[in-house]
Amino acid sequence: MQTAPFPRREIGVFDSGVGGLTVLRELRALLPGARLRYLADTAYAPYGGRSADEIRARCFAITEHLVASGAALVVVACNTATAHAIEALRARWPALPFVGTEPGIKPAVAATRNGRIGxxxxxxxxxxxxxxxxxxxxxxxxxxxxxxxxxxxxxIEAGDLDSAALRALVERHCEPLRAAGVDTALLGCTHYPLIAPLWQAALGDGVRLLRIETAVARRAAALWTPGADAPGLAVETSGDPAALRDWVARVLGWRDLDLRRWPAA
Known part of the structure; x- marks a missing residue:
């Protein structure tokens, strides 16, 4: 199916919540002249505990909105959404480029010294x-x-990036990897780089920690053809705009955002 002509050209980026903002941050640095639209599906976050059918349904609804808003490229800035929906999205919109987010197994293979990767x-x-x-x-x-x-x-969605409870949870999840003697670890969720120091502390200094958001942004930048549209950033959420605005200001230092509710009330 061919997509209709776009009212304007922009890059659409979405995630279940705030995690994809790590990718958006990289995109803003790489493509300062681009129009960007980010949608945080916070009313349905996290996707990690939802069924594959639920995840695909949300991805379809969000992509419909991004395309209607002018997306000429869509970045699925969510590992879970990529794993369960990106092939279905590409089949539904074959003329629209999609960039997914997946753990960098190949870079980890190149980085490991002992052959054990977490x-x-x-x-x-x-x-x-x-x-x-x-x-x-x-x-x-x-x-x-x-x-x-x-x-x-x-x-992370709640803005808790360094509490004792979170540190204990990270420690518990990292213990099996330490016991297995991994020397390289992948952050397989775009939320996780937001607490990279906690993962590193729990894994130990001898474990190399690999992130993915920069590689995803670079891939999107390589596919993007600049147009005549003025640069800009719109941020939308299916949850509470005030809560997301506060989170973005506190964590990323971005203020005065054009941040709105989707769908509009």
Whole structure:
């Protein structure tokens, strides 16, 4: 199916909540002249505990909105949404470029010295067939230990980035990877880089921590053809705009955002 002409060209970015803002932050640095629209589906966050059907339904509804708003490129800034929905999105909008977010198995394989890699992910990503296929295709004989981390995203969405409860949760999720002797660990959720120091402290200084948001943003930038539209940033949320505005101001230092509720009340 071909997409209709766009009223204006912009890059649409979405995630279950605030995690994809790590990708958006990189995109703003790489493409300062681009129009960007970010949608945080915070009313349905986290996606990690939802079924594959629920996740796909949300991704379809959000993409419909981004396309109607002028998206000429869509960044699925969520590992869980990518794992469960990106192929269906590409089939529905074959003329629209999509950039997904997946754990960098190949960079981890190149980085590991002892052949043991840890992958920290949401429950839904950890259980996905797409992740299993990705590991089978790229692990090249290395051992990849997948650790589901339920509860972490909830803390980050609430703006809790350094409490004793969160540190204890991170410690618990990292313990099996330490016991297995991994020397490289992947942050398999775009929320997780927001607490990178906590993961590093729990894993130990000897474990190399790999992030993905920069690689995703660079891929999107490589696919983007600048147009004549004026640069800009719109942020939308299915949850409480005031709460998201406060979170963004406190964590990212972005103020005076054009931040609105979607769908409009």
């Amino acid at each position: 992958l920290l992910a949401t429950r839904a990503t950890a259980a996905s067939e797409r992740l299993r296929a990705l590991i089978a295709r790229h692990a090249d004989g290395r051992e990849v230990l997948v650790q589901a981390c339920p509860g972490v995203v909830n803390h």
